[in-house]
Structure formats: C-alpha cells, structure tokens
Amino acid sequence: MSFFSSSNLATAKTVLSAAASVAATAMVVRSVASDLLPSELRSYITNGIHSMFWRFSSEITLVIDEFDGLLNNQIYEAAETYLGAKISPNTRRLKVSKPETDTTFALTMERNESLTDVFRSMKFNWVLVCRQVESRGFHNPRDLNATMKSEVRSLELTFNKKHKDMVLQTYLPYILNEAKSMKQATKALKIFTVDYQNMYGNISDAWVGMKLDHPATFDTLAMERGAKEFVMRDLERFVKRKEYYRRVGKAWKRGYLLYGPPGTGKSSLIAAMANYLKFDVYDLELTELNANSELRRLLIAMANRSILVVEDIDCTVEFHDRRAEARAASGHNNDRQVTLSGLLNFIDGLWSSCGDERIIVFTTNHKDKLDPALLRPGRMDVHIHMSYCTPCGFRQLASNYLGIKEHSLFEKIEEEMQKTQVTPAEVAEQLLKSSHIETSLEQLIDFMRKKKETQKLEAKKKEQEAKEEQQRKEIDDGGKGEKVDSDDNNNEKKSTTT
Structure with a gap:
C-alpha cells in the first residue's frame, strides 16, 4: 500500500485545516482583545496563561x-x-x-x-x-x-x-x-588635583581630574629586578586581601614611603604602580591646606581603588617632628593648620576606614627628617630606597632609550658607575643627547668621569669644613675651660683673704 494513499492525504488536509482555523481564530481573538480590552486586563490574562504553563515547567x-x-x-x-x-x-x-x-x-x-x-x-x-x-x-x-x-x-x-x-x-x-x-x-586612568575654589561646594567637585597617560611600567623602570618584583608581589597581595583586612579589623589600605635623592625615579615608580593596578592618582599638596578639616574633606571625596600621593613630605610645613604641635598647643589655633596628628588620624585612625582599597604614597629626599611616628608599620608599611643608578638600572635605561641589550662599552660604563653617584635621570639625559648609540655611551662615560672629579672636590671641601668646624669647637671648649679655671682661682684667693 502506498504511503501517499488518499486516506493519508485526507487526514493531513484535515489536520492542516484545523491548525489554520485555530491560528486564524487566535489572531481574531487577539485583534479583538487588543481593540476592546484595557491594557491592564490584557496583561493580566497573558500573565495568567504564562503562569499556567510555567507551573509545569522546570x-x-x-x-x-x-x-x-x-x-x-x-x-x-x-x-x-x-x-x-x-x-x-x-x-x-x-x-x-x-x-x-x-x-x-x-x-x-x-x-x-x-x-x-x-x-x-x-x-x-x-x-x-x-x-x-x-x-x-x-x-x-x-x-x-x-x-x-x-x-x-x-x-x-x-x-x-x-x-x-x-x-x-x-x-x-x-x-x-x-x-x-x-x-x-x-578604564582610562586619571590624575586628580585639588580644586581649591570648589573645595567647600559639592564634595564631588573637590578634586578635578585629567587623563593620566604616563608610559612608566615595571618593565621600563630603572630599578633592581628584585626590588621591582617585590613591589609587584606586594601590590598583588594587597588587592586580593579584602576579606583578610576585614577579618583582622584593619582598614583596607597600604602605605609606601619612597625615599632617596632627587632624580632616582620616585614619580616614575608611582606611575608604574598606577598603571599596574589601574588605580587613579590623587596628588595632594599639604602646604596649600589651612586646616585638618580641609584635609578630612578631601580624603572623604577620594574614590576607592586609588593612590594618594604626598610628594616631598619632608618639606611639608611642621611635619618633620612634634615640636610644632607643642607650639600650637601652647597658644596657636590647632584647627587652622594641618598637623601631624591630623594626618596620622587619616592614615590609621578612625577616618582611615572611610574608603577601601587605597594606597598612600609619601616621597622624601631626607628620610631622617621625618617624625618616627609617621614611619612605623601600619602607617608606612613598606619603605623603598630609591638609590643612585646601578648597572642593572643602566642596562634597563639603555634598552629603553637606545634599544640595545649589549655593547662593548657597557663594561667600562658599569665600572665608572660603581665609582660615581649618578641618578637614573642623569643617565637618561645623557642617552637622549645623541641618536648615535656609540656617541651616547661615550658621552655618558665622559659625564660620569667629570662628575666623579666634582664629587671628589666636594668631598674634600666638606672634609675641610668639618675639620675647621671641629677646630673652632675645640678652641671654644678650651676657652670655656680656661675661664672656669680662672674663676676657680679667683674664688680660692677670695677665700684665703677672708
């Protein structure tokens, strides 16, 4: 018997006809419902139908x-x-x-x-x-x-x-x-500075930002490899430890102190940290603030996942020790100046918890001038010495500026570098002076030799000044001793006469 028999065809026609009739009826009902029923009632009926089907759905x-x-x-x-x-x-x-x-x-x-x-x-x-x-x-x-x-x-x-x-x-x-x-x-990084005209307006307008397009990365920094790897590991560990900080009861922040001579790459390291973490940078100039209340307002207005930078903290007025606060307590209005205690309160006091995932970076050329209270762990957790240029740093600069990994003059340059205090900024400046590789390297050698002689002369001058100062001190001490002896002799004579 053929599959396409007349009875099968009739059955198929009947099914198709019935389906078409149902579809047509549904369209008519839908059209009539759209015209006659309010939208709220239509929605109610639709939801009811859906609920009926969903009841049997997994x-x-x-x-x-x-x-x-x-x-x-x-x-x-x-x-x-x-x-x-x-x-x-x-x-x-x-x-x-x-x-x-x-x-x-x-x-x-x-x-x-x-x-x-x-x-x-x-x-x-x-x-x-x-x-x-x-x-x-x-x-x-x-x-x-x-x-x-x-x-x-x-x-x-x-x-x-x-x-x-x-x-x-x-x-x-x-x-x-x-x-x-x-x-x-x-996200595109931004660097923010204080908008002093709007500081007391809307708190969101206290900072004004612009795009930060600094090219520094940890790959290009002229630092020892071990130091760079340590900083990267520390940053990675910090951003992953939100629950840890909450569990131990500490604000989710991290403090870094970068210290060393000018030109050793402190600002470049900050930019590399920002690029590595994709954190915005807030540049704060404390000498422009007049009160702790202004500092409080600015720090509250900072966004999370950001880096607060205070450069040259040793040059900030009255932050090197607590004597200034003693003077303020004796007669000056303490609220009309930014004090060390005010800053410390934001670093690890109650106000330090007003924000998450923040990094605080202080830079200084003279670490010994800072108050020890500012340096202890919990405030400045990591101290990084930014040293003079090393052979490892020089090779990184040569790769950055000249595009070379090796050269016959490298050994001579590294020998001179061991004898001369030269900053990465000075080395970079010499490498930029010529587009010819060998000329740039020879100029760098000549520059370091001249600087070495200059440093020797300065060292001799300081040594001579120190000797003269010591001699003056000994003369002054000797004069005081003779005066004491003379006074004692006079007193003895008076006693004998009496």
Whole structure:
C-alpha cells in the first residue's frame, strides 16, 4: 500500500485545516482583545496563561531591572558588562560604544537579543527585554535621546529551578566580580588635583581630574629586578586581601614611603604602580591646606581603588617632628593648620576606614627628617630606597632609550658607575643627547668621569669644613675651660683673704 494513499492525504488536509482555523481564530481573538480590552486586563490574562504553563515547567526566570527605584541597579550594570564579552555564534546584533572613561570599545546586548552563558557546566539563558512606557511622567535618566526616554530595560535570566541557590550565592556574585575586573582593566586612568575654589561646594567637585597617560611600567623602570618584583608581589597581595583586612579589623589600605635623592625615579615608580593596578592618582599638596578639616574633606571625596600621593613630605610645613604641635598647643589655633596628628588620624585612625582599597604614597629626599611616628608599620608599611643608578638600572635605561641589550662599552660604563653617584635621570639625559648609540655611551662615560672629579672636590671641601668646624669647637671648649679655671682661682684667693 502506498504511503501517499488518499486516506493519508485526507487526514493531513484535515489536520492542516484545523491548525489554520485555530491560528486564524487566535489572531481574531487577539485583534479583538487588543481593540476592546484595557491594557491592564490584557496583561493580566497573558500573565495568567504564562503562569499556567510555567507551573509545569522546570525552569525559573529572574528579572533584573535596569533601575532599583531611582538608583542604578548594580546587578544590571554588571551583567551588561559581563555579557558583552560573551559573544556567541548565534548572536545577531550587538551594541558598540566608546565610554569616555574607557580605553577600549564596549560591547553590550541589543534589544530583545538572547544569549546563553555556561558556568560550571550549567547553561544560563539571558534575554534583554525592552518595552515602551506610555506614561509621560516616566524618564529614564540613562537615556538622553528624546526617542528613548520612555524605554524600560530589564535582563531576564532563565535557568533550572534546582540551581536557584547556586545562582544567588555563586553565579551572580561571580558576575559582579568579573564585571568589576573588566571595567578596571579597560578604564582610562586619571590624575586628580585639588580644586581649591570648589573645595567647600559639592564634595564631588573637590578634586578635578585629567587623563593620566604616563608610559612608566615595571618593565621600563630603572630599578633592581628584585626590588621591582617585590613591589609587584606586594601590590598583588594587597588587592586580593579584602576579606583578610576585614577579618583582622584593619582598614583596607597600604602605605609606601619612597625615599632617596632627587632624580632616582620616585614619580616614575608611582606611575608604574598606577598603571599596574589601574588605580587613579590623587596628588595632594599639604602646604596649600589651612586646616585638618580641609584635609578630612578631601580624603572623604577620594574614590576607592586609588593612590594618594604626598610628594616631598619632608618639606611639608611642621611635619618633620612634634615640636610644632607643642607650639600650637601652647597658644596657636590647632584647627587652622594641618598637623601631624591630623594626618596620622587619616592614615590609621578612625577616618582611615572611610574608603577601601587605597594606597598612600609619601616621597622624601631626607628620610631622617621625618617624625618616627609617621614611619612605623601600619602607617608606612613598606619603605623603598630609591638609590643612585646601578648597572642593572643602566642596562634597563639603555634598552629603553637606545634599544640595545649589549655593547662593548657597557663594561667600562658599569665600572665608572660603581665609582660615581649618578641618578637614573642623569643617565637618561645623557642617552637622549645623541641618536648615535656609540656617541651616547661615550658621552655618558665622559659625564660620569667629570662628575666623579666634582664629587671628589666636594668631598674634600666638606672634609675641610668639618675639620675647621671641629677646630673652632675645640678652641671654644678650651676657652670655656680656661675661664672656669680662672674663676676657680679667683674664688680660692677670695677665700684665703677672708
């Protein structure tokens, strides 16, 4: 019997006819309902039908609205960033943008697009749902285009019901952390300075920032390899220990003291730290502040994940010891100046907890001039000596400026460098003077030899001055001794006469 018998064809026609009739009836009912029923009633009926089907489904859907009241929903923002990196072959449309604060393009899901994410071998289906709101009073603060002001967006996450606890306790926190790392990796760094005219206005206007495009990295720093690796390990350990700091009861911050002669790369190290961590830099000039209250306001206005820099702390007025505070306590108004105790309160006092994941960097040319209270662990946790240029530092500079790893003059340069105190900045300046490699190296050798002679003369001069000072002191002490002897003799004569 043939498969395409007349009875089978009749049955197929009957089924198709019935399906077409049902579809037509459904379209008519939908059209009539759209015209006659209020939107609220239509929504109620639709939800009822969906609920009936969902009752027999093994899946559950979480709705993540773009806003939580009038505030941005952090879960929505994080999921939007996270899903932008999950482009699948089935994705047909994506949105691309270039935020001002980022260095790369940002990809996000387009309206009503779906995407499947796999986490721990489990599939999660995401859909970006957009709908128009007819209310004229509604305004989406993230949409500035007039045609978009009535659009409401939400992400719908669908998964098996048995995974609900895992989603809430593991998957969503994972998305939050991943989005945070992704934003941090792509953001354009800024350096902030104090806006003194707006310091007492809106607290968010206390600092004014501009793009920080410093090229320094740990790969290009003219430091000993061991010192660079130590700093990188310390920074990595710091950013990973949020829960540790909370558990031990300490503010999540880290203090670094960079000390050494001028030109040894302290500012370059700060820039390398900022580039390595993707932290913004806040440059604070303490001598421009008049009171502890101003310092407090500025530090509160700083963002988290940032580096606070106070350069040349030894030159800051009345910070080298506590004598100034004693004078202030005896008669001066202590609130009209920035004091050492005021600064220490922000480093490890109660106010130090007003902010997370902050690094504080002090620089000084004279560590011995600083008050010991400023240097102890918990305030300045890591002390880094920025020394004169070493052979290792020179080779790094030669690679940076001349693009060479070896040369016949390297040995002679390193011998001279062992005998001469020359800073990395001075070496770099000599390497920049000529575009010819051999000429640059010969000029550097000549420069170090001349500087060595100059340093010898200065050392002899200081030695001679020290000898003369010692002689003057001995003469003064001898004169005082003779005067004492003379006074004693006179007293004895008076006693005898009496």
